[in-house]
Amino acid sequence: MKDIITLSIESSCDETSIAVLKNGREVLSNVVNTQIELHKKFGGVVPEVASRKHIENIDEVLDEALKQANITLNDADHIAVTYGPGLAGALLVGLSYAKALAYTTGKPLVGVNHIEGHVSANYIAHKDLKPPFITLIVSGGHTHLVEVKNYGEYEILGRTRDDASGEAFDKIARAMELGYPGGPIIDKLAKQGNKNAIDFPRAYLDDGYDFSFSGLKSAVLNYLNAKKMKKEDIIVEDVCASFQEAVVEVLSNKAIKAAMEKGYNTIALAGGVACNSALREKITELGKTKNIEIKYPPIDLCTDNAAMIGCAGYYNFINGRRDDMSLNAVPNLRI
Numbered sequence: 294m295k296d297i298i299t300l301s302i303e304s305s306c307d308e309t310s311i312a313v314l315k316n317g318r319e320v321l322s323n324v325v326n327t328q329i330e331l332h333k334k335f336g337g338v339v340p341e342v343a344s345r346k347h348i349e350n351i352d353e354v355l356d357e358a359l360k361q362a363n364i365t366l367n368d369a370d371h372i373a374v375t376y377g378p379g380l381a382g383a384l385l386v387g388l389s390y391a392k393a394l395a396y397t398t399g400k401p402l403v404g405v406n407h408i409e410g411h412v413s414a415n416y417i418a419h420k421d422l423k424p425p426f427i428t429l430i431v432s433g434g435h436t437h438l439v440e441v442k443n444y445g446e447y448e449i450l451g452r453t454r455d456d457a458s459g460e461a462f463d464k465i466a467r468a469m470e471l472g473y474p475g476g477p478i479i480d481k482l483a484k485q486g487n488k489n490a491i492d493f494p495r496a497y498l499d500d501g502y503d504f505s506f507s508g509l510k511s512a513v514l515n516y517l518n519a520k521k522m523k524k525e526d527i528i529v530e531d532v533c534a535s536f537q538e539a540v541v542e543v544l545s546n547k548a549i550k551a552a553m554e555k556g557y558n559t560i561a562l563a564g565g566v567a568c569n570s571a572l573r574e575k576i577t578e579l580g581k582t583k584n585i586e587i588k589y590p591p592i593d594l595c596t597d598n599a600a601m602i603g604c605a606g607y608y609n610f611i612n613g614r615r616d617d618m619s620l621n622a623v624p625n626l627r628i
């Protein structure tokens with residue numbers, strides 16, 4: 294059978310990325326141009342700045358992706374692109390670019406849901422992974438517990454009712470003036486802290502599959518404020534470790550519970566927070582006691598990248614999805 298080459302584009306937030314994949318799971322190139330340094334000084338992503346930077350970067354990222362994959366544009370069988378969820382202006386840069394490429398080359402255009410991309414990073418990392426399985430999607434914008442029934446077929450079991458887990462990490466880091474993005478910084482500082490130092494609340498929400506992190510966020514902010522008022526020292530490492538433990542415990546317990554109740558023995562972690570070392574450790578440990586295997590992509594495939602979009606785009610393509618020039622950005626697209 295002829296190989297299928299996917300050219301994929303991702304620009305939903307602050308990474309301009311283009312990848313080339315062979316048969317959906319083999320990455321020939323995955324060029325990621327991150328704007329983190331640029332947004333750091335603002336303490337978060339500035340949408341207008343992100344869009345402008347995508348426009349500046351995208352040509353160069355394409356050239357590099359083609360060069361590294363050792364192909365020309367004409368070798369691609371289709372163009373896959375993230376059309377949501379994400380920042381409208383940022384999405385539109387990648388989407389318009391993909392449309393222009395598809396139009397001028399006559400290659401099919403295939404829209405991809407960014408969240409499905411995160412899940413698909415696991416197919417690249419684990420060649421033997423096949424649906425069905427449970428996935429825990431934890432990123433800066435999303436926290437979802439999902440049953441993956443087939444390629445492109447999902448059933449949402451639960452989602453966050455307020456903040457996303459990554460957002461909680463970023464906000465707490467910001468409150469302690471630790472820098473942006475908060476997740477990796479807290480992860481690192483927590484290693485030197487005591488996770489049992491402060492008993493922050495865990496929201497189990499009637500034992501269902503939904504999540505909530507706003508109560509925890511308020512509890513940490515109240516703790517920090519009270520300490521400041523009393524002019525007491527704050528042990529940043531202990532706050533990081535105790536906060537992280539509260540997040541990780543709920544995420545792990547709910548995902549394991551879902552796998553057991555729905556009869557699955559595999560859980561795949563996805564999204565930026567899946568980089569978290571405590572989450573990986575805790576859920577793997579719990580999984581072992583219940584005979585549930587935990588899978589996660591390597592760090593560079595957990596955070597935003599076009600390879601994961603290409604993988605999801607490949608399955609959309611072979612399932613017959615085709616988009617035309619009317620495809621628009623959908624900032625609040627759901628899985």
Ligand code: KG4
Pocket residue numbers: 306431432433434435458459460462463474475476477480564565566567568569570595596597
């Ligand atoms: O998936 P991603 O790159 O972008 C979105 O689609 O949102 O996720 C970014 C999020 C940020 O909130 C960041 O703080 C978090 O992932 N993150 C982490 C870690 N590395 C990245 N959170 C906890 N621990 C980490 N090691």
Ligand code: ZN
Pocket residue numbers: 407411432433564565596597
């Ligand atoms: Zn993402």
